[in-house]
Amino acid sequence: MTVVITGATGNVGGNVVAGLLERGVPVRVTSRDPGGAVFPAGVEVAPADLTEPESLRAALVGADRVFLYPRMQDPDALVAVLSEAGVEHVVLLSSSAAAAEGVEDDFNGGNLLRRIERPLAASGLTYTFLRPDTFAGNASAWRHTIRASGTVPLPYPDSVQVPIHEKDIADVAVVALTTDRLNNAAPVLTGPERITLREQVAAIGAAIERELTVVEQTEAEAREFFGRFMAPRFFDAILGAWRASVGATPEISPEVEKITGHPGRTFARWAVDHADRYR
Ligand SMILES: NC(=O)c1ccc[n+]([C@@H]2O[C@H](COP(=O)([O-])OP(=O)(O)OC[C@H]3O[C@@H](n4cnc5c(N)ncnc54)[C@H](OP(=O)(O)O)[C@@H]3O)[C@@H](O)[C@H]2O)c1
Structure with a gap:
């Protein structure tokens, strides 16, 4: 069996590569810039850009299974x-x-992904759609202000999330790629606990042994601050989700534990695993 991993330089894809290598599965990775990336020994490397489908052909020769990032037009x-x-x-x-x-x-997010899921489901290929909720890794965006001043500016710090560790998504992907247990399935994946943004900041503080301060922003202040890094339509979607999830009780999916046999990793664990980002 040969498995092709697109997005192999990404947070999730990199962990899928590691998980497959641990199981002794032959892996071929792709990147738009394979020369600029460092991959583990023993993997084949091929250039490919998903926005140019023809560029994927060479990477697919002899491939049985593919891990696909949703970056296509x-x-x-x-x-x-x-x-x-x-x-x-x-x-x-x-x-x-x-x-x-x-x-x-939802043209920005969900609908875009459904536009990719639909032709795959209709193609006759076996498919698995991994549907993770908010990534714990989104908290990486706070690293600059944490490093600079020990602060995190936020408009809705009491927004409740169920953030998922990228390694849990990768563990599920490895099961999907190496068994038939997730054939034609679309599991929704979340972390194992509800946790507010404010509590996430505290967990990062505990991981780096530094007291961190949440600086509450009005929506207007947040728009001005985040507008420097993000297109307004993306930030509007994030702001809307934060606003709607204050005091909410989002569902905790049992799928990670059911599929992998281990409990999902907590946000505190994610913060320890990535503490260096904040020092
Ligand atoms: N953040 C969230 O809360 C969340 C929630 C649910 C789903 N998601 C999905 O998760 C994805 C992000 O995952 P991540 O954090 O692992 O990503 P990441 O660390 O930002 O890495 C992005 C990867 O995508 C690859 N890539 C980008 N454009 C490409 C293209 N045109 N052709 C081929 N590869 C391309 C990059 O590869 P090269 O640069 O090496 O080519 C890189 O490996 C998003 O696409 C999003 O749809 C995110």
């Missing part, structure tokens, strides 16, 4: 390339947004 053309190459099973890194109510109107 023409899903139909990409699915055609996967089918023609004789790939049997595609595991897509999708999002819980694809499973949300009203997804057809």
Whole structure:
């Protein structure tokens, strides 16, 4: 069996590569800039850009299974390339947004992912759509102000989330790529606990043994601050989600534990694993 991993330089993809190598599965990785990345010994490396489906053909020769990042403009053309190459099973890194109510109107997030899921589901290829909720890794965005001043500016610090560790998503992906247990399934994946943004800041503080301060912002202040790094339509979606989740009780999915046999990793564990980002 040969498994092709796209997004192998990414947080999730890198952990999928590590998990497959641990199991002795032959792995071929792709990157838009393979020369600029460092990969573990023993993996084949091929250039590919998912926005140019033809560029994936060479990487797919002899491949049985593919881990696919959702970074494409023409899903139909990409699915055609996967089918023609004789790939049997595609595991897509999708999002819980694809499973949300009203997804057809959510042009930024869910609808985009559904536009990728639909042709894959109709292609006759075996598929698995991994639908993770908020990544714990989104807290990486706080590293600059934490390093500079021990502060985290936030408009809705009491927003409740169920953030998932990228290693748990990767562990599920490895099961999907190496067994038939998740054939034609679309599990929604969350972390194991509800935790507010304020509590996430405290967990990072505990991991680096530094007292951190949340600086509460008005929406206008947040727009001005985050507008420096993010397009307004993306920030509007994030702001809306934070506002709506204050005092909420989002569902905790049992899927990570059911599929991998181990409990999902907590946010505190994520903070310890990534403490160096904040020092
Ligand atoms: N953040 C969240 O809360 C959240 C929630 C649910 C789902 N997601 C999904 O998770 C994904 C992010 O995962 P991550 O954190 O692992 O990503 P990441 O660490 O930001 O890495 C992005 C990866 O995508 C690859 N990539 C980007 N553009 C590409 C292209 N045109 N062709 C081929 N590869 C391309 C990059 O590879 P090279 O640069 O090496 O080519 C890189 O390996 C997002 O796409 C999002 O849809 C995120």
